[in-house]
Amino acid sequence: MADPIESHVDLAALPKEERLSRMRHSAAHVLAEAMVELMPEAELGIGPPIDTGFYYDFRLPRPLNADDLVWLEERMRRSIAGKHAFRMSALTKAEAEAKWAAQPFKLDLLKDLEEGNVTQCTHAAFTDLCRGGHVNDTGEIPAFKLMSIAGAYWRGSEKNPQLQRVYGALFESQDELDAYEQQLEEARRRDHRRIGRDLKLFDLIENIGPGHVIWLPAGATIRRELMRWIEDLEIERGYQHIVTPNVGKKELYVRSGHWSHYQEAMYPIMEREGEIYALRPMNCPSHIMVYESELHSYRELPIRLAELGNMHRWEKSGQLTGMSRVRIMTLNDSHIFCTGPEQVEEEIAGVLHLMEEVYGTLGLRNYSYRLSLGDPDDKEKYVDNPPMWEMGEALLRRVMQQSGLEFYEAKGEAAFYGPKIDVQFQTAAGKDETLVTIQVDFHLPAQFELEYVAEDGTRQRPIIVHRGVLSTMERMVALLIEEYEGNFPLWLSPVQAVVIPIADRHVAYAEEVAKELRAAKLRVEVDGRNERMNGKIRDAQMRKIPYMLVVGDREAEARAAAVRVRGGGDLGATPVVDIVAKLRGERDAKALVPGVFKDA
RNA sequence: GCCUCCGUGGCUCAGUUGGCAGAGCAGCCGUUUCGUAAAUGGCAGGUCGUCGGUUCGAGUCCGACCGGAGGCUCCA
Known part of the structure; x- marks a missing residue:
């Protein structure tokens, strides 16, 4: 009872x-x-x-x-x-x-x-x-x-x-x-798939195949600016950029462990003349080949090999989503070959600093660090080597604690070859998404029997740190579209200013204004269509262009333009030389909102 | 991959109980030459995702496949 x-x-x-x-x-x-x-x-x-x-x-x-x-x-x-x-x-x-x-x-x-x-x-x-x-x-x-x-x-x-x-x-x-x-309605408005189509940033074309992103000119501009920026930041920090092929032989992936642990997420295998090739799902094996191609001294380490490398993953069809979950993606990737745990700690601390700088510049706030651990009971998903996992997890935990950054731990979220620090973002729809990871890897150095010559002349095994910062271009741009609701900061805006002639007779002067801006490498269009000024302003607003430069008789006379800022702010008639200086300053400072930046 | 739902011009959508495919925006050709969020007239544009079936007749009903959305699982 x-x-x-x-x-x-x-x-x-x-x-x-x-x-x-x-x-x-x-x-x-x-x-x-x-x-x-x-x-x-x-x-x-x-x-x-x-x-x-x-x-x-x-x-x-x-x-x-x-x-x-x-x-x-x-x-x-x-x-x-x-x-x-x-x-x-x-x-x-x-x-x-x-x-x-x-x-x-x-x-x-x-x-x-x-x-x-x-x-x-x-x-x-x-x-x-x-x-x-x-x-x-x-x-x-x-x-x-x-x-x-x-x-x-x-x-x-x-x-x-x-x-x-x-x-x-x-x-x-x-x-x-x-x-x-x-x-929820707001999230639908910010959805990168909707904005991406409205602003002609990217497309997904059925005949090219699901999960295969087409970067249209406007989106490709954003992508290019991000790539140039991150490469420059990496160069300043001692990274060396390489370019490696998108395919590799089966043997490479057998040795790395991808063949046995990751094959269901790889594209179908290619075969010709008795050789088997795979489209690479990750860049690490290729980068390891570069490291391995020469004997390295402890004096050279850490060696930071970086590449904006393409990865190809057969994501299950039901899992594809716009640009945030795709099958072919470009990762801002790097593999840092370190002498030992101390160097690993230093390098990871450096990566965390870089992340904070990059996310800060982009104005991103909704993210948190997650220490993703393995699961000793899951021998199928993870390589079986308990001491290696314990060492890696303890090391990452120590670095996170020393960094002073907040983090939380999650079991069963590691990569198959090692624990990682994940940067988790909140999407517009309120979902948690992994943007990038930092991983400590003892596994691949062992698999490939990597070495360096230590101070005492002995051969020692390096440790690899895998890391992204900007994530894949696809996921980062998807996130930024939602974060900015399509209102990109000047430096990332596909078109930074549109010159709007009031009547046909002002088109020639508008072209002159545009030419001056272009000389400063600003991306400018002239809206010479047979439309009323109000219509052109409306179109520029809808295209979320940061600056509208209206030119009529008065402006042509004064070598000026009336500056309208996206969102409605009117800065009034301004000499063209001043506009160039202002936009340049705002662009170079990577100011988040147009019209607010004041030249120092 | 699995479950549910969805698929009409470039975009947003209308299309009665199965009976001749429509609108707005965008595009193109004119007219208008304009001062801070939509001037105006006309023209063109669709194998209704694809293939098959039911029917005298299918955008509409049925099936399979392709693609998309929301979940689940998996992941950058």
Whole structure:
């Protein structure tokens, strides 16, 4: 017989997070109640709270549709209006197994529960296996909305059956729920796929193949500016740039371990004249070949080999997303060959500094550092060498602690050959995405039997630091589009200024103005179309061009232009020489917002 | 890859119960020569993602495939 458990809770006294979590979890119960009424054959999975609400997983006799969501939500609201109490009680394992005999997922959950630890929760006519964490009665469930239907594997493993997941949003007030929906709308506005098309930055053409980015002239300009910039920063820091091929022989990848650990993520293999080639999924093996091609002295190390190298990965079709998840990408990559742990620490500290500088200049703020660890139990995913993992993880942890930067740790997120520091960004849609990684690698040096000649003449094994800073050009530009909402800083703007002649007779002068700006390597267009000035301004605004230089009779007379800043600011008539100086200064300072920069 | 949904000119969308493919913007040709977010007239543009099926007849119904979106799994 079930024993009741006292579970009254004073919601107002709880921290908001705990209160919300109880409300969300309770709402999931009410969703399940509604679902078993809609489809009595429904098999129940789990229904936890999440950041924005809750979900519940079900195996159902048929696919859910939008009308079902409307019905379920209605039914939930009735249950909420009924103010049914949530009652927790304990039962024995045997009782529970009998009770959920027809519920395979509940039985699966029960297997992991210890006797004496089995509890259930009842509200209205519905009882679910549950460890608790509810509000007192359904009436305490506040503003919510069923959002979407999705597929999800039972217990998150693709080896298990796939269930239908219903997502709900839930907040304490209707205002907060409305704000959340507005936030989703805002995310859609900032979506790099939409802006990328509107501003003609990039394209994905069906016949070229999914995940294969076409950089249109405007996008290619942004990409080129970023690449020039990062290469210059690297040169200042002692990096040497190399260029290596996009393909390599099978033997190279067998030796690196990619063949056995990474092959399903590689493009199909090529074969000719009895030789097998692969499109490279990573640049490390090629860079190692460069290191290996000569004998190195400890005096040369650290050797920092860098390349804006192309990588080719057969991402699963369902995983491709605009420019942020693609199949062919260009990574701002480098491999730093170090003599030992001390040098590794110094080098990683240097990389972290560079990251802070680069992200600071780009105005990026929503990121955090994650120490991604291996999983000793997962011998399939990771190379099996426990001491190597322990050494690498301890080393990275020490560097992060010394850097003074905040970080958190995550198990099972490492690369197959070693632990890493991931830079995690929040996308416009609120999702966490890895931008770049820093990895310590003892594995590849061993695989390739790399050496350097130490001070005492002996041969020693170097340690490799793998690192990106700007990430792949694809993912970085996707992120920047969303960050700036397409309003790029002057230095990155594909077109930095458009000269707008008021009438046809001003076109010649407009060309002269443009010529002066171009002499300063500014990217300028003249809008000589047969349009009214208002129309040209509107078009320039929509194209998010930082500066509009309006020229009419008065300006032509004074060798000036009326300067309008993107967003509406009017700087008034300004001599062309001053405009050139101002834009140059703003560009070279990489100012984030046009019109604000003041020349020192 | 898996689950659900979606696919009509370059873009955004309309298209009744299956009955002759439409609009706005963009483009092109004119007219207008204009002072800070859309002047105006005309023209052109679509094998309705592809292939197959049902039907007298398919944009519309069915199937497969391709592509996209949201999830799951995986990852820069």
